[in-house]
Amino acid sequence: MTSKEIQGISFFHLAKKYKTPLYIYDTSIIKQRFEQLQKALSPIPHKIKYACKALSNIHILRLLNNWGCGLDCVSLNEIAIGLKSGFSSDNIIFTPNSVSFSEIQQAYEQNITLNIDSITALEKFANYYPEGKCSLRFNPDITAGGNSSIQTGHKFSKFGIAKEQINNVVEIIQKSNIKITGLHIHTGSGISNPEVFIQMLDTLCQLSKKFPHLSFLDIGGGFKVAYKKDDKFIDIELLADKIVPEMKKISHEYGRPLELWCEPGKYLVSECGYLLATVNQVKHNGERTFAGINSGKNHLLRPMLYNAHHEIINISNPDAEKKTYDVVGYICEEDTFARQRNIEKIREGDLLCICNAGAYGYSMSSNYNSRCRPAEVMVYQGKDFLIRQRESLDDLLRNQDFDPFASEL
Structure with missing residues (x-):
């Protein structure tokens, strides 16, 4: 550009044709970022789930679906838009917080991968779906990211189950036949240091020992993008160089391959x-x-x-x-x-x-x-x-x- x-x-052509103010999206940048991340993580089993709260226009979502991306949703309407965009239900993860249990039920009954982030919601889920499957979002007590209002992994954050409550979680699971298929952490936005994601994986590795039915570990998103000429931009290749061997090690210790899931939002669409x-x-x-x-x-x-x-x-x-x-x-x-x-x-x-x-x-x-x-x-x-x-x-x-x-x- x-x-x-x-x-x-020309921007002038677009401004004259559509008038201003006007939002414009360069889809080649979205595809470039997606393919870069896809390639970097290719040595290990992985899934990229676009955090659609960043930009949820149905036509952008259709392109991402066509390119092989999955979807991360935080509301029922985002799920509905995702399904209408062509995403299959098994390629969507739903990570709500502070919602009514009826929202959780509606998502689960559409065969959406459910990511539960509180003890009370897990208790209700176990009562309603004693044979059910879900993922769990944990709060790792890691402070990372940019502006404090978008830091979501510190111990005073409303997001996730405190890792100190692991015994409560295990007790709920043991009283039912529910299976935990994934573990999730998201610490916020604007993270440029790859070591933060290694910290997440270390926490997820420790937690994984309590859950024998896992198929994936999810490190959320928050990959830093540059907003100024001299601003930092996360080095995806360097990130992968650290994450890939760590995931291989975790999978070996766990006894079978685990998929790495991540949920970039801003990283895919900001620059576009x-x-x-x-x-x-x-x-x-x-x-x-x-x-x-x-x-x-x-x-x-x-x-x-x-x-x-x-x-x-x-x-x-x-x-x-x-x-x-x-x-x-x-x-x-x-x-x-x-x-x-x-x-x-x-x-x-x-x-x-x-x-x-974007x-x-x-x-x-x-x-x-x-x-x-x-x-x-x-x-x-x-x-x-x-x-x-x-x-x-x-x-x-x-x-x-x-x-x-x-x-x-």
Whole structure:
């Protein structure tokens, strides 16, 4: 990709054809990342389950299914979308937390691999399905990842069964005939150090001794991607160089081969995504210059929620001298994409490109301020395809456009 095109298609062409704001996905990047991970893990039995909460557009999911990827879901609707996308039920894992037991039942009765993350849920599962099979999510007491709000493996996290509760788990299993077929750990997002995953495998290895019916160990996801030019990116080959021999050793000690499962989300789709926006106004207030665009935190929340950095390129003026701007949105509260950022000189009407917007961009968007969500377009094999229409006022009113008092008149 140059600074002005994807697979030979100009950003200007896409902006003119579909209008802005606009999400664009370069599917060649998703495939490249998937195949890179697939190749790196090829010496051992493994399955890659895409964490679809990152980007759940059904057309992206269909491509991943066609390429041989599995699916990691955290809600019943994600499962439904996955099935509609073509994923078989036995290629989906469901890892909910704090849900009603009825959700767990609905997933299990669709033959979805169930990943239970609490003692109470396991007790209910054993009572309802005394011959059932499931996986268990454990909390390893490992602090890893980027922003503290996306660290999920430390001992104060709500996720997983505390490893100190292993005896309680074994007691529940012994009172029934349920079989534990997998063990799972996910410590968070933005992990660049391969040693963290070796720590996970060491914990899973110790836990595995209590469960004779295992078929897989799951290290979750959280593989670090680069958001800045000098940012770290996890070295997948180095990661595999450490994980592969460790899994072979664990399988040997266990007495039979165990599959390695992993659940990348951001790693597969972050780099593929771009949010195009048009500059509405350039405003000088005191010592600051604000570039206000026709988008906001309702379209891309990460900079405001996580203080996440996204590169911003002025597509309309890429060779200009750089000046310092606060790039802000049109939402009526704090709504800043970038503070004091050096960007090519911005003029009203310019087209800006916000990079690394594929993961947790559209999937975390909202209708705040009663604004509509943008269209989504994917570029596949050199052609652009509209994969989600831009919302309209009718979409905002669809579920409320009726008279609740009509029956009383």
